[in-house]
Every structure is written in structure tokens, then in C-alpha cells.
Amino acid sequence: MKHEEIIQLAKQEGLLFTEERLKINESGVDFQVAHATDLNGEKWILRIPRQKESMRHAAVEKHALDILNENVSFQVPRWSVFTEHLIAYKQLDGVPAATIDMEQQAYVWELDEQNPPDVFYRSMGKAMVELHTLKVDLLKNAGITIIEGKDMRTAMKKRMNHIKEHFDIHPALWERWENWLANEQIWPAHAGVRHGDLHPGHILINEQSAVTGFIDWTEVSVGDVSFDFTAHLQIFGKEGLRKLIDSYEAAGGRTWPGMAEHIEEVQAAGPIVVAEYALVSGLEEMHEMAVQMLGAEE
Structure with a gap:
């Protein structure tokens, strides 16, 4: 428009x-x-x-x-x-931590992306804890999707099977997903309110690089809070993820053995989200992206 x-x-x-x-x-x-x-x-x-x-x-x-x-x-x-x-x-108040340059297809940052300051991690961890520990009952009548901790693996399996009905999935990628589902020990036992799309463009920061808020709540739901860590892992790597988990735990966040490993597997399941949107939207470019991602060997 x-x-x-x-x-x-x-x-x-x-x-x-x-x-x-x-x-x-x-x-x-x-x-x-x-x-x-x-x-x-x-x-x-x-x-x-x-x-x-x-x-x-x-x-x-x-x-x-x-x-x-x-x-x-x-x-x-x-x-x-x-x-x-x-x-x-x-x-x-504040500005997105980064915006996407459409010509360069890359983030333009408002903070030092090579070495985000401690205040960013502390404030990010605190805000995420506040969101993830919000009483679920407050949102039960909001119409959002609610998946309890005990149902997470079953729900993911259903999503995987649905995508497999419509797309060809590389055998190595499918095997990785299956192994992830079978590894119950690294899955969280609890659910929480999650943003669902917590990438830098949706994170507001102030001049000191402290997080002030989150925008674009299209994917808000109750379920596996690990999804809110995946964009951070993708951008800042395992070391950045460790720093965020440490800040999250220090702020009172609920962590569990195998949390980092589980977040890595959630990220590896990212093509499912793209494929689901391709099916819902009917957009050819999203379908092509899903085909490419699902056909790649992990």
C-alpha cells in the first residue's frame, strides 16, 4: 500500500x-x-x-x-x-534492537551485536521471566493456544506429521526431530506464556541497550517457553544463549537440565513454522522457502 x-x-x-x-x-x-x-x-x-x-x-x-x-x-x-x-x-519508548535492511537482507543494529552489554542480558532475562511466569489463568479466556507441559511432545508430533503430509522432509532432518521427541529428559515439564517471535526487531531497547518492551504479539500463546530463546541462539550462538539463560535464571526464571540442548532442537524444528505458514497463507514464496528448508540436511 x-x-x-x-x-x-x-x-x-x-x-x-x-x-x-x-x-x-x-x-x-x-x-x-x-x-x-x-x-x-x-x-x-x-x-x-x-x-x-x-x-x-x-x-x-x-x-x-x-x-x-x-x-x-x-x-x-x-x-x-x-x-x-x-x-x-x-x-x-525505545527502539527495536535491530531492523531489517530489505536491500541487504541483514539486520541494522542499535546495539553492539558482536558483544551485547550486560545490561541487555540482565534486562532481557528479567522481562522474559516476567512474561513466562505470568499466571496462565489470566489468559485462559483470551482465545490463545494453550499447551500444558505434559502435552508438548504430543502436540509437536502432531505438527510434524501434519507437515509431512504436505512436504518432503529430508530423512536426516526427520530423524533428528524424532530423536528430539524421544529424548524426554531435555524437554521442560512446565508451560508458560510466551511471545512466540522474539527476534531483535520485536525487542525494544533504550539508549543504554536495556530492554524496555516487546512488540508484535501475533504468535502469543501458552506452551514451551524455549521458543522465545531460539532467535537469540540463531543470532548470538551458543555463548550468547548461555549468557541469556544465566541472566534468565538469575532473574528467577525456571531452568532445567538440558535446556540449552532443547532450545537448539527447537531451532532445528524451525522449518515447521515456515511450512505451517505456507499452508495457511497460500503464498508461493513461503512454500518455496519451506521446501528448501525441509529438504536441507541438518
Whole structure:
């Protein structure tokens, strides 16, 4: 959607912007995102769905955000506008830890990605603990997916089989997943509220690189909290993961033997998420990506 179309869409909801005060971010799969400043100087985030399917979790996300806003100390969006064509909220304090340069297909960082400061790890661990230990009962009527600890392996097996019905999976990759399911000792026994897509673009930091909040809660659910560690592992490696787990534990997070190994296996199962989205969205480029990822030997 072009600048003038977004401005008109926002105007229908009482938000007034000009083209010179609107910047579009095209990196999102589900949503086109615009950063805009209104005539009063207030900064806004506008999310425009790329297709009807992009809004499949929106009502659930809105309900969850309303609850989170009342029960966590870190920042989360508070939607002022929620229609089938537009989601809008006032910009939160801080900036994303990184944004994606679409031309370079790489992150542009707001912190030292080679050596993230201790304050980043401490604040990240603290915020994650606060989220993961939130009382599940608060969200039971929000419509989010809830998978108890005892059901995690069964649920994952069901997802694996569903993908296998639609895609060819490299035998070595399938064997790795099967071995992971069979290794009960490294699986957590507990579930928690999880963000579900905690990559640097969804993590807000201040000038000191301390985490101030999380955005884009499309995948919020209750289940295996390990999923919130996988992006960190992918970007910062095993040493970075160890630092985050140490900070998480120091903040009161619940850890378990084999946690790091389990997170590595969750990351290796990442192609399942891509394949699931390919099936739901019907997007050819997502299907091609899933085929490539599922056909690669681990």
C-alpha cells in the first residue's frame, strides 16, 4: 500500500498524517508497518495487513495485549485502532534492537551485536521471566493456544506429521526431530506464556541497550517457553544463549537440565513454522522457502 493510501486509511479512523511524516517498513511477512507522526507531534505505529489471512490472530492478539498491559511492567502495545484494514497504536519508548535492511537482507543494529552489554542480558532475562511466569489463568479466556507441559511432545508430533503430509522432509532432518521427541529428559515439564517471535526487531531497547518492551504479539500463546530463546541462539550462538539463560535464571526464571540442548532442537524444528505458514497463507514464496528448508540436511 502506498503512502497516500495509508494516510487515507488512517484518516478514516481519525488519525491525521502527512507523507513527509510517514515511513514504511516492508520487512514484515503479515503486515506492512508504517511509522508516522501526527499533526500534534505524537508518534504512531500503523500495521496494515498484507492479506485477509494476516488478521487471523488479530482479535486474540488484541485481547492478550489488553491483559498484558495490566499485568507486566515492561512495555507492550496498546491498540487505539483495530479494524480489518488497520491496527494503530502510539509508539512505545525505545527502539527495536535491530531492523531489517530489505536491500541487504541483514539486520541494522542499535546495539553492539558482536558483544551485547550486560545490561541487555540482565534486562532481557528479567522481562522474559516476567512474561513466562505470568499466571496462565489470566489468559485462559483470551482465545490463545494453550499447551500444558505434559502435552508438548504430543502436540509437536502432531505438527510434524501434519507437515509431512504436505512436504518432503529430508530423512536426516526427520530423524533428528524424532530423536528430539524421544529424548524426554531435555524437554521442560512446565508451560508458560510466551511471545512466540522474539527476534531483535520485536525487542525494544533504550539508549543504554536495556530492554524496555516487546512488540508484535501475533504468535502469543501458552506452551514451551524455549521458543522465545531460539532467535537469540540463531543470532548470538551458543555463548550468547548461555549468557541469556544465566541472566534468565538469575532473574528467577525456571531452568532445567538440558535446556540449552532443547532450545537448539527447537531451532532445528524451525522449518515447521515456515511450512505451517505456507499452508495457511497460500503464498508461493513461503512454500518455496519451506521446501528448501525441509529438504536441507541438518
